[in-house]
Amino acid sequence: xxxxxxxxPEDQADRFTRAREVQAVALLEDYVEMIxxxxxxxxxxxxxxxxxxxxxxQPTATKAIARLxxxxxxxxxxxxxxxxxxxxxxxxxxVRARHRVVVELLIAVGVPEKVAELDAEGIEHHVSDETLxxxxxxxxxx
Amino acid sequence: xxxxxxxxPEDQADRFTRAREVQAVALLEDYVEMIxxxxxxxxxxxxxxxxxxxxxxQPTATKAIARLxxxxxxxxxxxxxxxxxxxxxxxxxxVRARHRVVVELLIAVGVPEKVAELDAEGIEHHVSDETLxxxxxxxxxx
DNA sequence: CAGAAAGTATACCCATGGCTATTTTTAGGT
DNA sequence: ACCTAAAAATAGCCATGGGTATACTTTCTG
Numbered sequence: 197x198x199x200x201x202x203x204x205p206e207d208q209a210d211r212f213t214r215a216r217e218v219q220a221v222a223l224l225e226d227y228v229e230m231i232x233x234x235x236x237x238x239x240x241x242x243x244x245x246x247x248x249x250x251x252x253x254q255p256t257a258t259k260a261i262a263r264l265x266x267x268x269x270x271x272x273x274x275x276x277x278x279x280x281x282x283x284x285x286x287x288x289x290x291v292r293a294r295h296r297v298v299v300e301l302l303i304a305v306g307v308p309e310k311v312a313e314l315d316a317e318g319i320e321h322h323v324s325d326e327t328l329x330x331x332x333x334x335x336x337x338x
Numbered sequence: 339x340x341x342x343x344x345x346x347p348e349d350q351a352d353r354f355t356r357a358r359e360v361q362a363v364a365l366l367e368d369y370v371e372m373i374x375x376x377x378x379x380x381x382x383x384x385x386x387x388x389x390x391x392x393x394x395x396q397p398t399a400t401k402a403i404a405r406l407x408x409x410x411x412x413x414x415x416x417x418x419x420x421x422x423x424x425x426x427x428x429x430x431x432x433v434r435a436r437h438r439v440v441v442e443l444l445i446a447v448g449v450p451e452k453v454a455e456l457d458a459e460g461i462e463h464h465v466s467d468e469t470l471x472x473x474x475x476x477x478x479x480x
Numbered sequence: 481c482a483g484a485a486a487g488t489a490t491a492c493c494c495a496t497g498g499c500t501a502t503t504t505t506t507a508g509g510t
Numbered sequence: 511a512c513c514t515a516a517a518a519a520t521a522g523c524c525a526t527g528g529g530t531a532t533a534c535t536t537t538c539t540g
Contacts (some may be wrong), residue, residue: 254518
């Protein structure tokens with residue numbers, strides 16, 4: 197079959213491995229961001245509200261919170277609301293900022309606002325720091 | 339603190355629901371695309387090569403193939419290679435085209451090529467038809 | 481053409497992230 | 511204060527997508 201390799205197989209595999217890793221943290225990012233939103237909007241983050249906003253059943257939200265606690269991103273006492281740790285709050289802020297930039301970039305290249313909001317939700321988690329920086333530079337330099 | 343609701347909660351939930359659905363098909367898309375690549379490059383798609391390229395263990399690839407068969411995207415006979423159905427080939431081509439556009443768009447807004455390739459792998463699955471169309475229009479109109 | 485090597489399938493295990501049903505706790509109303 | 515309603519936790523289920531270890535084909539080689 198001869199030689200060929202335009203891209204070494206292991207490099208290609210890295211792409212997918214990375215995409216899988218990103219996926220693993222994406223949900224945590226979403227939950228953390230939403231908890232932050234709820235605290236700002238409602239003064240506290242209740243499990244029921246979190247579940248409703250995330251579009252999942254209440255026990256699913258509870259389990260997610262357990263994961264956040266395990267990762268040191270949130271704290272919660274039974275039957276009380278959920279709170280973000282320092283790390284959690286910082287993550288939430290980074291996620292929020294990135295989301296904003298992604299939406300703006302999509303709009304800047306001609307994506308309708310509604311669609312931009314929808315697609316950004318999935319896209320943002322895969323936007324690396326380098327790509328984010330490029331997006332910001334592009335937006336500034338228009 | 340007052341009123342606020344900029345977006346109704348259920349709409350917000352839809353965003354996440356959609357992102358989750360996208361995620362469910364993303365892996366199938368990746369496998370289908372890779373099988374297509376292997377057939378082009380090597381004349382056939384072997385499980386071992388597929389596993390190596392996807393960065394997973396061989397049984398994981400075998401299981402993925404089972405899912406592809408179940409979805410009507412691929413066919414395979416034990417100990418023989420994997421082949422794409424009409425539907426599978428069509429999906430592979432769509433995925434490939436979308437990937438190309440996403441990479442080009444990232445480069446067009448200033449993302450370094452290497453990074454663009456990496457990030458596109460995760461991003462592409464979340465790019466809706468509408469966003470893809472906007473990307474194409476943007477690239478053409480430069 | 482037999483035996484070794486390579487490739488593939490199978491059997492099992494694990495964590496994640498959904499779900500429903502049920503229990504427990506908290507909060508509210510009379 | 512009690513009793514009820516609402517909220518949250520717990521228990522237990524499922525599919526997915528990873529993984530190892532092992533068994534089974536197929537292929538290659540001496």
